[in-house]
Amino acid sequence: MNVTFPFLFSGQSKEIIRIGAFSAMIAGLLSGCAAQQPAQGINDPNEPFNRKVHSFNVGLDRNLVRPVSKGYAAVLPGPVRQGVSNFADNLEVPTTIVNNVLQGRIGRASENTLRFAVNTVFGLAGFVDIASVLTIPDRKSGFGETLAVWGVGEGAYVERPILGPSTTRDAVGGIVDIFTDPLSTVVKAPDSYYGTGAKVGSKLNDRARFSDTIDGILYDSADGYAQARLLYLQKRRFDLGQTNDTDTPFLDPYEDANGQ
């Protein structure tokens, strides 16, 4: 479903992230990111603070992001929006390749190199996702996943201002990704603003496309914070391949019903 959470601009708005970076780094160090078993359950020691951030994010979504995303979807035709999203996605592929290599996943690194080359050269700098037509897999990665592959534990659940749900590990990973983006050494401002703009557009497009799902979580559920947290953690673990048969909660409600 690729449910993208509504909190926008992941990895884009560098100034804001720099502000958050310091505290997240500290949190990352404090969490003692030790090697551990794949995470299960919910580890949210900073829940009261996270809930405040969540309220802020919901307010931002209600007053700005949601209406702007509707306008964006209304003004630009679907294929154009898709092109912008493709362009933005393509810009993130080099980061994925770097991390594929760090993870020792050479096959994926080759696939993504091919994807980047095909889309950049034949896909009008990435606007057309020819790689997907050629069934080259589309698997994003970042330093958060690399840390997971290296055995770093998930850490605590974190809801970041603007950026939304994460974990200490993935928040640190996201910050590292900003500084290690290979394209940032090649493409400088003001040219890089096109990329930033496209990434914002891509997020707005996601917010509009998954509007029902996101509205359902943020506005229709009894506890949007808890739902977002649960969905994020489960989906993240699934994407990292950490969901296994034995630690899935609510595995067998029949046992649950009889056993307790």
Next chain:
Amino acid sequence: MANNLHKPPMINRRALGAVALGGVAISLLPRAALALDVNSARALIDKAIGEVNATISSGKSETAMFRDFERIFAKYSDVPIIARSALGVASKSASAAQMAAFTKAYQGYISRKYGRRFREFIGGRIEVIDARPLKSYYEVISTAYLSGESPFELRWHVSDKSGRDQFFNIIIEGVNMLASERTEIGALLDQRRGNLDQLIADIQKI
């Protein structure tokens, strides 16, 4: 011939009796023969998906579709165990009457809740690709192809512990429906300070 004219009622009765007995035998036999396995679990989900698809493409009104979804949900899923799991610990202190009322209300609630999202499935399809035993039940793995989306994975957990083959959980790319429902119902109950009767009354309006 003339004789027969007087006899039919009796023959009919006998025939009926035989049919009835046969029916009982048939309904008893499958308990052993049709015990849940990979194929029957897979067939169940195939059938359920088929009925959902038929409803979505029927062009009925939304209200009529909700009724269909509720019927399908009640037929193919184990609503009592889903409701009990959604209610979580509160189900242990609930009376039998409260559980019955909650289960009934919850069935309508969940049918409306998920039924409202049916538009996303118009023009899409779900294909069962695999099934396997998992612990004491079966997992049917399917792929959903929705228009304009990358295909995603949908897993169905099927058990026969209710006495019938029924699914009791759906996992969408790692996101567990039972877990999500327990969070939601738990929050609704908290908002009502644990008042289950109030929750039962309210979810019929959601």
